[in-house]
Amino acid sequence: MKNLPSPCVxxxxxxxxxxxxxxxxxxxxxxxxxxxxxxDERLSLLPILRERQGLKRRVNRRNIKKINKN
Incomplete structure (x- = not known):
């Protein structure tokens, strides 16, 4: 199997x-x-990265809702 590429953007x-x-x-x-x-190590890290990204999105949405209330 070919090496998985870096998730760097x-x-x-x-x-x-x-x-x-x-x-x-x-x-x-x-x-x-x-x-x-x-x-295998790279694959095990990918779901963790997706979870971190999802957490950031949820926090950002919460902050936007707070701003819009004011």
Whole structure:
């Protein structure tokens, strides 16, 4: 099997409060380890990244609703 590509989307900025990249939702350590991970390790990380992305979306929606109420 070919190596899974990096989830990087070229928005490389670590969020200071979460420690996650704003683009791919990986931690600095996960970014550094990605090249040495095998496909099973990479596959196990992908659902975690999707969950982090979903959490950010839910928080953003909540904040927008608060702003719209004011």
């Amino acid at each position: 070229s928005i490389c900025k670590l969020n200071k409060s979460t420690g996650f990249c704003e683009g791919c939702f990986r931690t600095e350590n996960e970014i550094a380890l990605w090249p040495s991970m095998n496909n």
